[in-house]
Amino acid sequence: MSKPLLEIRGLTRTFGGGRRWFGHDIPGVHAIQGIDLDVAQGETLGIVGESGCGKSSLARLLVGLDTPTAGQILFAGEDLQALRKKDRYALSRRLQYVFQDPLSSLNPRKRIRDILAAPLRHLRGLEGTALDRRLSELMEVVNLRPEFISRYPHEFSGGQAQRIGIARALAAEPKLLVLDEPVSALDVSIQAQVLKLLRRLKDEFDLTYLFISHDLSVVEAISDRIAVMYFGRIIEQAPSRRLFHSPAHPYTRLLLDSAPVPGGPPIRAESGESELPDPLAPPPGCSFAPRCPKAEPDCRQAVPLLDTLGQRGDHRVACHHPIEGPWRRLDTQEVNETANE
Amino acid sequence: MTNFIRLIARNRLAAFGGIMLVLLVLLCLITPWLPLDDPNITSPENRLKPPLSAGHLLGTDALGRDILSRLLWGTRVSLAVGIAASLVAAFFGSLIGIVAGYFGGRTDNTMMRGIDMLMAFPYILLALAIVAVLGPGLMNALYAIAIVNIPFFARNIRGVTVGIAHREFIDAARLSGKGHIRILASEILPNVLPVIVITMSTTVGWMILETAGLSFLGLGAQPPQADLGSMLGEGRRMMLNAPHVAVLPGLVIFLLVMSINLLGDGIRDALDPRLKSGALSRPAPFTHIRRRQVPPENGSAANALLDVQDLHTHFEVGRRTHRAVNGVSFTIRHNECLGLVGESGSGKSVTALSLLGLVASPPGVITEGRIALEGRDLLDLPHRSIRRIRGRNVAYVFQDPLSTLHPLFRVGHQLIEAIQQHQAIPRQEARELAVSLLDQVRIPNAERRADQYPHELSGGMRQRVGIAMALANNPQLIVADEPTTALDVTVQAQILALIQNLRETKGTSVLFITHDFGVVSQVCDRVAVMYAGRIVEIGPTADILDDPRHPYTQRLIDCVPRLGEPNNEPAAIPGLPPAADALPEGCAFADRCDLAEDACLRGDIALRATDSDRQVRCIKPLGLPTRQGVMQ
Numbered sequence: 001m002s003k004p005l006l007e008i009r010g011l012t013r014t015f016g017g018g019r020r021w022f023g024h025d026i027p028g029v030h031a032i033q034g035i036d037l038d039v040a041q042g043e044t045l046g047i048v049g050e051s052g053c054g055k056s057s058l059a060r061l062l063v064g065l066d067t068p069t070a071g072q073i074l075f076a077g078e079d080l081q082a083l084r085k086k087d088r089y090a091l092s093r094r095l096q097y098v099f100q101d102p103l104s105s106l107n108p109r110k111r112i113r114d115i116l117a118a119p120l121r122h123l124r125g126l127e128g129t130a131l132d133r134r135l136s137e138l139m140e141v142v143n144l145r146p147e148f149i150s151r152y153p154h155e156f157s158g159g160q161a162q163r164i165g166i167a168r169a170l171a172a173e174p175k176l177l178v179l180d181e182p183v184s185a186l187d188v189s190i191q192a193q194v195l196k197l198l199r200r201l202k203d204e205f206d207l208t209y210l211f212i213s214h215d216l217s218v219v220e221a222i223s224d225r226i227a228v229m230y231f232g233r234i235i236e237q238a239p240s241r242r243l244f245h246s247p248a249h250p251y252t253r254l255l256l257d258s259a260p261v262p263g264g265p266p267i268r269a270e271s272g273e274s275e276l277p278d279p280l281a282p283p284p285g286c287s288f289a290p291r292c293p294k295a296e297p298d299c300r301q302a303v304p305l306l307d308t309l310g311q312r313g314d315h316r317v318a319c320h321h322p323i324e325g326p327w328r329r330l331d332t333q334e335v336n337e338t339a340n341e
Numbered sequence: 342m343t344n345f346i347r348l349i350a351r352n353r354l355a356a357f358g359g360i361m362l363v364l365l366v367l368l369c370l371i372t373p374w375l376p377l378d379d380p381n382i383t384s385p386e387n388r389l390k391p392p393l394s395a396g397h398l399l400g401t402d403a404l405g406r407d408i409l410s411r412l413l414w415g416t417r418v419s420l421a422v423g424i425a426a427s428l429v430a431a432f433f434g435s436l437i438g439i440v441a442g443y444f445g446g447r448t449d450n451t452m453m454r455g456i457d458m459l460m461a462f463p464y465i466l467l468a469l470a471i472v473a474v475l476g477p478g479l480m481n482a483l484y485a486i487a488i489v490n491i492p493f494f495a496r497n498i499r500g501v502t503v504g505i506a507h508r509e510f511i512d513a514a515r516l517s518g519k520g521h522i523r524i525l526a527s528e529i530l531p532n533v534l535p536v537i538v539i540t541m542s543t544t545v546g547w548m549i550l551e552t553a554g555l556s557f558l559g560l561g562a563q564p565p566q567a568d569l570g571s572m573l574g575e576g577r578r579m580m581l582n583a584p585h586v587a588v589l590p591g592l593v594i595f596l597l598v599m600s601i602n603l604l605g606d607g608i609r610d611a612l613d614p615r616l617k618s619g620a621l622s623r624p625a626p627f628t629h630i631r632r633r634q635v636p637p638e639n640g641s642a643a644n645a646l647l648d649v650q651d652l653h654t655h656f657e658v659g660r661r662t663h664r665a666v667n668g669v670s671f672t673i674r675h676n677e678c679l680g681l682v683g684e685s686g687s688g689k690s691v692t693a694l695s696l697l698g699l700v701a702s703p704p705g706v707i708t709e710g711r712i713a714l715e716g717r718d719l720l721d722l723p724h725r726s727i728r729r730i731r732g733r734n735v736a737y738v739f740q741d742p743l744s745t746l747h748p749l750f751r752v753g754h755q756l757i758e759a760i761q762q763h764q765a766i767p768r769q770e771a772r773e774l775a776v777s778l779l780d781q782v783r784i785p786n787a788e789r790r791a792d793q794y795p796h797e798l799s800g801g802m803r804q805r806v807g808i809a810m811a812l813a814n815n816p817q818l819i820v821a822d823e824p825t826t827a828l829d830v831t832v833q834a835q836i837l838a839l840i841q842n843l844r845e846t847k848g849t850s851v852l853f854i855t856h857d858f859g860v861v862s863q864v865c866d867r868v869a870v871m872y873a874g875r876i877v878e879i880g881p882t883a884d885i886l887d888d889p890r891h892p893y894t895q896r897l898i899d900c901v902p903r904l905g906e907p908n909n910e911p912a913a914i915p916g917l918p919p920a921a922d923a924l925p926e927g928c929a930f931a932d933r934c935d936l937a938e939d940a941c942l943r944g945d946i947a948l949r950a951t952d953s954d955r956q957v958r959c960i961k962p963l964g965l966p967t968r969q970g971v972m973q
Contacts, residue, residue, distance in 0.1 A: 050829035051800075065512050089518045097516055105509035109531040115517075122518030157917055158685075168517065187684040188856065192900035192913035214829065221902035221911060244905060258834035260859030261904050263886040267863060269838035270831055276799075 003077065004038035005208055006062075006176060011035040011071035013057055029279045031057040033232040034071065036306065039176070044202065044209040046223030046240070048216060048255070052276050054232040055212045059180045062210070064091040075176075093123050096169035100181035102161035106153035112164055113149045119171040138167045141204075142197060159190035163197065170201065176208040183218060195222060216259050220244060225314075228252050231276060231287040234306060238315040248309055248322035250292050256327060286320065294321055348611035355607020361600035369417045377410040381565040389583045402572075402586050403579060412593055415567035420597070422483050422561075422568070423549035429487035430548075431541050434494020439533065441495070442502025443525060453499065456492045464489045468551065472560045479568070482561035486551045494540055501536045505529055535612040542605035546598040553594055569594050624701035627727060628654070628694075630720050636711045645672040645713075646817055646850050647696070652710035654688075654695045656921075657703070663921040665691040667874035668709075670948070673818065678844060678851040680865030680882065682858065684897075686918060688874040689854045693820045696852075697731050714818075733763045736811035740823040742803035746795040752806045753779075753791030759813040778809040782839060801832035808839065812847070820852045825860060837863050858901055862886055867954075870894045873919055873929035876948060880955030890951055890962040893930045928959070936961065 012035075017028020031054045039045045049055045060066040062073060064084060073080040075094055083090045099105035106115055113135065120126040120134055139146055142163040153161060162182060169177055179198070183191040199222065202209060213219045219226060220240060227237040228249065236249040247253050257268040270291070277283050283290055289299040299320050306318045350356050378397075387405035390397050399408040441452040459467070471485035505511065506529065514528045549569075555561040556570025557577075564571070569590045576587025636650045654666040666688045673679045681689045694700045696712055697719065712719045714734060719727065739745045747755060756775035757768065766774070772791075779787035782805040795803055804824060811819050821840070825833040841864055843849060853865055861868050862882055869879040870891065878891040889895040899912045916933040919925055925932070927942040934941070940960055948958045 050831065063516060065515065088520075092516050092518050097512075099509045099513065101509060105513045107510040107514070107528055107532070110528075115513075118514065118517035118519055122523075159917075165513075168513065172517070189684060189897060189900050189914040192902075192911040193915070195902075195911065196913050216830070217902040217904040220904060220907050240907060244907070254831055256904070258830040259904050260834075260837070260857070260863045262858035262862050262898060262901060263883070264859065264862060264904075267834050267837070269834040 005041040005076055006037075006039040006210075007072075007074040008035055008037040008062075009072045009074070011037075011058070011061060011073065012069050013054075013061055013066065014069045027280055030232050030282070032061065032068075035232075035234055037227060037234065037237070039208060039210060041175075042206065042208055043224045044211055044222055046219035046226040047210065047212045047229060048214065048219050048226060049229035050214055050255075050276075052231075052279075053229040055229050056180055058229075059097065059178045059210070059212055062178050063095050063097040065097070089123050092119070092172055092174075094174055095176045095178060096172050096174040098162075098165050098169050098177060098179045098182045101185050102158055102165050103153060103156075105165055106161060108153055111150055111152060115153075115164065116149070116168055116171055119168060123172045134171070138171055141170065141201070142167045157190070158186050159193055162186060162190075162194055166194075166197070166201070170205065174207075176210065178210045178212070180212045181214065182211075184213060184215060191218070198222065216255060217261075228255070231279075231282070233287070233318065235288070235318045236316070237306065238317075242315055244327070246324070246326045248315070248317040248324070249288075249319045250294050250323060251288050253323065253327060254291075286318075294323070296321060345611055349604075349607045352607045352610060354603050355610070358600040358603025358605075358607065361596065362604055365416065365597060365600065366420070368413060369420060372413045372417060375413070377413065378407040380406060380411040380414040380567050382406065383565075389579070389586070391583075392585050392589075399589055400583075400585055402575065403583075408586065408589055411567040411572060412569075412589060415569045415572055415590065416593055416597065418479070418562060418566065418568040419549050419552060419570070419594075422479060422486075422552045423545055426483050426487040426548045426552065427490070427541050427545045429483070430490035430544070431494050431537055433487075434491040435498045435533070435537050437491070437495040438498025438500075439502050439525060439529060442499040443506045443521075443529060445503070445506070449499070453495075456495045459488075460492045465551075465554070468555065469558075469560070472555060477560045477563060479556075479562045479566070482552055482555040485555070486548055489551075490544060490548065493544065494537070497540050498533055498536060501533050502529060505532050539605075539609045539612055542608045543602070546601035546605065549601070550594070550598055569597075624703070627698040627702070627724050628700040629702040629706045630698070631706050631708050632720065633709070635718070635721075636709075638711075638713070638716075644674070646675050646677075646715060647673040647852075648711075648713040649692075649696070650711045650713075652692065652695060652712065653708045654691050654700055655706050655708055657706060661922045664874055664924055665705075665921055666695060667924065669871070669874070669876055671869050671876060671879060673850050673852060675817075676844065676848045676850055677867065678853055678865045680861040680868040681852060681854045681871060682856065682861055682868055682897075683871035684856060684918065686921065687871040688921075689871050690822055692871070693737075693822050693852060693854055696820065697735055698727055699731075699737075729763070732759060732816070733814040734816055735818045735820060736814070736816040738804075738807050738811045738819060738821040738824045740826050742800070742807040743795060745807060746803060748795055751792050751794055752798070756791070756806070756810055756813060759810050763814045775809075775813075778812055779806070781812065781843075782806070782809045783835075784809075800828055801835065804828060804832075804836055805839070808836075808843075812843065812849075815847070816849060818850045818852065820854070822854045823856070824853075826855070826857075833860070840864060858886065858898055870897070873924060874921060875929070875958065876956075877930070877958045878956070879948075880952070880957075884952070884955060888964060890955065890957040890964070891930075891959045892934045892936050892963060895963055896933075 011032055013032040014028040014030050017026050035058065047055050057066070061068050064080070080091060116135055116138055117131060120131055126134055135149060136146055139149055144160065144163055156164065183194050186194060201207060211219060211222055223240045225239050226243045227234045228251065229235065230251050236243065236247065236252050243252065247256060254270060260267050277287055277290060283300070285300040285302055286304050289295040292299065304318045304320045306316045309315045309317050309322060349359060384405035387401050388403055390401045392398065392400040394400060397407050399412065402408055402411070437452055437456065441449040468485040468489045471488060472481050475481040475484065511524060511528055514524050552561055553570030553573065556568050557574040559574060562568040562571045572590040573587055576590065580587055650670045652666055652669045656663040656665055669692050671679065681692065683689045691700060695707055707720060710720065714730065719730070746752065753772065753775050756778060757771045760771045760774055776787045776791055779790055784790050784802060784805050798806065825836050828836060837860065840851065844851060855861060865882045867880060868882045868885055869876045870893065871877065872893050878885060878889065878894045885894060886898065889898060896912070896914045900914055902911045903909055914933055919929050927944060928946050931937040931941040946958055946960060948956045950956050951962055
C-alpha cells in the first residue's frame with residue numbers, strides 16, 4: 001500500500017483546564033483523545049458520530065482553525081504544524097474546509113465575486129484577467145450561472161449558497177477537502193444535487209474527501225471507508241460495505257438500529273438514558289460502557305484500544321468484546337414478501 | 342440607500358427631526374454669506390435691545406452684539422465641535438472595540454479593563470479634570486468630550502464584534518488566506534459599521550450638550566468667540582431684565598439636540614436588523630381571518646376529529662402576497678397519526694400554526710377555509726373559546742425545545758403553569774401531576790428533574806419536557822412540528838417510540854410534520870405530501886412509499902439515500918420550488934417534472950381520488966392499474 005496522503009497520529013485537543021493559585025487544578029475537557037487515522041490519496045473517508053463526539057473539533061484541527069494540544073498531523077509526509085510556522089498559507093493551499101451552514105459561512109455584506117476572489121488573490125496570487133478567467137471557471141464548475149457572481153449571499157437558496165462555499169474551497173486548489181456536514185442544512189432534493197456535484201468534482205480534480213456527518217445514510221452513499229466517533233475517540237473504522245455489513249462495536253450497531261429507513265421495519269429504541277458521559281468527569285474504561293447492553297466488568301476498567309479485527313486488517317474496532325457476525329435488519333424486500341404472502 | 346431614506350421618512354418624528362436638522366445645517370452653512378453683523382463687534386450704545394428692534398431681528402446682548410448673528414455663528418461652532426468629538430470618539434472607541442472583540446483573550450482583557458478604569462470616574466468630573474489639565478479652550482473641550490465618550494463606543498462595538506468574530510464566515514476568510522488586518526478591515530468592519538452609525542447618531546446630540554455645558558462653565562469657547570453654551574452662560578447673569586439673551590441660545594440648543602435625537606432614533610430603527618425584522622411590530626394574539634365565503638360542511642368527515650377544508654393562509658408583505666398555504670384539505674381521525682411531509686417552504690408549518698390561529702399577524706391572514714374540530718368551525722369561534730382550546734384540546738410540540746421553554750423558570754414550574762391554565766386544581770396537586778407527567782415521558786428521577794432549569798437538561802430530555810407539557814391537559818390532538826429534527830438518531834429513536842407509546846395508551850391523535858420519510862414510515866398511519874402550499878398526494882403511508890402516484894412524491898423518495906443500499910444512488914431533482922409570491926398556473930411542480938406536458942401548465946389541477954383512500958393532484962398519476970407491492 002502506498003503512503004497515505006494524510007496521517008494523523010495521537011491527535012489530542014483539550015479545552016479549558018489549567019492551574020489555579022489555590023485548590024485543585026481545573027480539569028480540561030478532552031474534545032479529541034489520541035486519534036490515529038490515515039486517509040489515502042483519492043479516497044473518501046466518512047466520519048460519523050452524534051453531536052458532541054468531537055467530529056467538528058477534529059475538522060477544525062485539520063484545516064488549521066485550531067491547534068492541537070498534542071499529536072501530529074502529517075500531510076504527504078510533512079508535519080502540518082511545522083509547515084504552518086514556515087508559511088502561514090501553506091495549510092490553506094493543501095486542505096480546505098466546507099462549512100455546514102452555507103449562508104452563515106458567507107459574509108452577508110460581500111458580493112460573491114469578492115468572496116471567491118479572496119482565496120485566488122491571497123493563496124494563488126492571481127490578479128487581473130487571470131483572476132476573472134478563474135472566477136468564471138469556478139462558477140461553471142459548480143453549475144452556477146455566471147451572472148450570479150455580482151449578487152449578495154442572501155439572494156441565494158441554501159443549495160446555491162453551498163455551491164458557492166464549495167467553489168470557494170476549490171479556489172485554493174487543495175488536495176484534500178474537509179466537508180463538515182455539508183448537506184445536513186439542505187432539503188433532501190437539494191442534498192442529492194450537492195452530493196452529485198461533490199462526486200463529480202472529486203473525479204474531475206482528483207480530490208480526497210474527509211466527509212463528516214451525523215447521517216449514516218448520506219455517509220454510506222458517498223464514502224469508501226468510514227470511521228465512527230464516540231466521545232472524542234474513533235471506536236470503529238472499516239471499509240464502508242464491511243462496516244454496514246458487520247459492525248463490530250455495540251455503538252455502531254445502536255446507530256444503525258436507530259436510523260429510520262423509508263418503508264423499513266420498526267427501529268429499535270434504546271431503553272435507559274442515551275446520554276453522553278459528563279466530559280468533565282469521564283467514566284473509567286470504555287466511555288460507552290454505561291450505555292452498552294453488553295458491558296462486562298473489564299469494560300469499566302481499561303480503555304479499549306483500536307485493534308484490528310479479522311485477517312484482512314482493514315477493520316479496526318475499539319472494544320473489549322466486539323460483536324461478530326453480520327448485522328441484520330429486515331430489509332424492504334422481505335417486508336414486501338411477507339406482506340404479499 | 343433609497344430604501345433606507347424611505348424607512349426613515351415613514352417614521353414621522355424622525356422625518357420631522359431630519360428636516361429640522363437639514364434646515365439648521367443649511368443655515369449654518371450659508372451663514373458667512375448672509376447679510377449679518379460681525380458677531381464679535383461690540384457697540385455699547387446698542388446694548389440689550391429687545392428682539393424685533395430695527396437692525397437687530399433678535400435684539401442684542403450686554404455688549405451690543407447682534408444675537409442673530411452670534412446664534413448662527415455659535416450654532417456652527419457647537420455643531421462642528423459636537424460632530425468632530427463624536428467622530429474622534431467613534432474612531433478610537435470602535436478601534437478599541439473591534440480589536441478587543443476580535444482578538445479576545447488577554448488583549449481583550451487588558452483593553453477593556455483600561456476602558457473600565459476610564460468609566461469608573463463620574464464622567465463630567467473626568468471631562469472637567471481633562472480640561473483642567475489641558476487648560477480651557479474649545480479644542481481642549483473637544484478632546485475632553487471625545488475621550489470621555491470613547492468607553493461608550495468601545496463597549497458597544499466590542500459586544501457586536503464578539504458576536505461576529507465567531508461566525509463561520511470569519512473562519513472562511515481565514516481559510517481564504519486573509520490576515521488579521523484584512524479580516525478586521527474587510528470582513529468585520531462592514532458588519533459593525535451600522536452599529537457605529539447608530540451609536541454615533543444617538544451620541545452627537547449628547548456631545549453637543551456636553552460641549553455647551555463646558556462652555557457654560559467657561560471652560561470651552563473663550564470670549565469673544567460665540568458658541569451656544571457660552572452665550573447661555575453670559576445670558577444667565579441678566580436672566581431677569583433681558584431674558585431673551587439666555588432664552589434664545591437655550592431654544593436653539595433644544596431644537597438642535599431634539600432634531601438630532603429624533604433623527605438618530607429613526608436611523609437606529611431603520612438600520613437595526615433586529616427591529617427591521619419586525620421585533621417592533623407586535624403580532625396580534627390571533628391570526629387575522631378574512632373569509633369571503635365559508636366552505637359548506639362536508640358530511641363525509643362527520644366522524645373525523647379534525648377536518649380542514651380548502652385552507653388558505655397568505656402573508657401580505659408590502660404589495661406582495663406570499664401564498665404559503667394555498668388550498669389545503671385533510672382530515673385526522675380519532676387516534677390517527679397523519680404525517681405532513683414537504684421540503685422547507687412547502688407550507689407545512691404554516692398549515693399547522695393556522696389550525697389555532699397562531700400564525701403571526703401581521704403579515705399572516707387566513708383568507709379562506711374551514712377548520713372543524715369535532716364539527717365546530719374554529720375560524721368562527723370567539724377568541725376566548727380558541728384560547729380555551731389551545732393547549733387543552735390541541736397541543737403543540739415544536740422543533741427546538743430550548744427556544745420554547747422559558748430559560749428562567751424551572752421545568753416543573755412551567756408544567757404546573759400549563760396545567761393550572763386549564764384545570765382549577767391547587768398548586769400541590771398540580772405539582773404531583775407535573776411530576777407524574779415527567780414520569781410518563783420516561784424522565785428518570787422526575788421529582789428531582791422538575792426542579793431543574795431547561796439548560797440543565799440535554800436536548801432529548803428537553804424535548805421530553807416539551808411533550809410532557811403538550812400532554813398536560815390530555816389533548817385530543819397533538820401537533821408535532823419537526824419534533825426530532827434537532828436530535829441525534831439514537832435520541833430520535835427514543836422520542837419516536839415515546840410518541841408511539843403515548844398514542845397507544847392515551848388514544849391521542851397526532852399531526853406529525855417532518856421532512857424525513859424514514860421518520861414518517863415509523864410513526865404515521867397516513868401521509869400527506871406538500872409542495873408549494875398544496876397537498877399533492879395523500880394516502881396510507883405504506884401505499885405511498887411503495888407506490889407513489891405523484892411524480893414529485895416519487896422523486897422526493899428517490900433522492901433520499903437509503904441506509905444499507907449503497908448502490909442505490911440518490912437521484913437529484915433539478916431546479917428549485919417556485920417562490921410563494923409567484924406561483925405558476927397549473928401544476929407548481931411542472932417545470933421540474935420530466936413527465937410534464939402542456940396540459941400541466943393550464944388551469945387549476947384538482948386533488949382527485951385514485952384508490953379508495955388515496956388522492957393525488959396530478960393529471961396523469963404514476964403506475965395506476967398495477968397491483969400494490971409489485972412496483973419497484
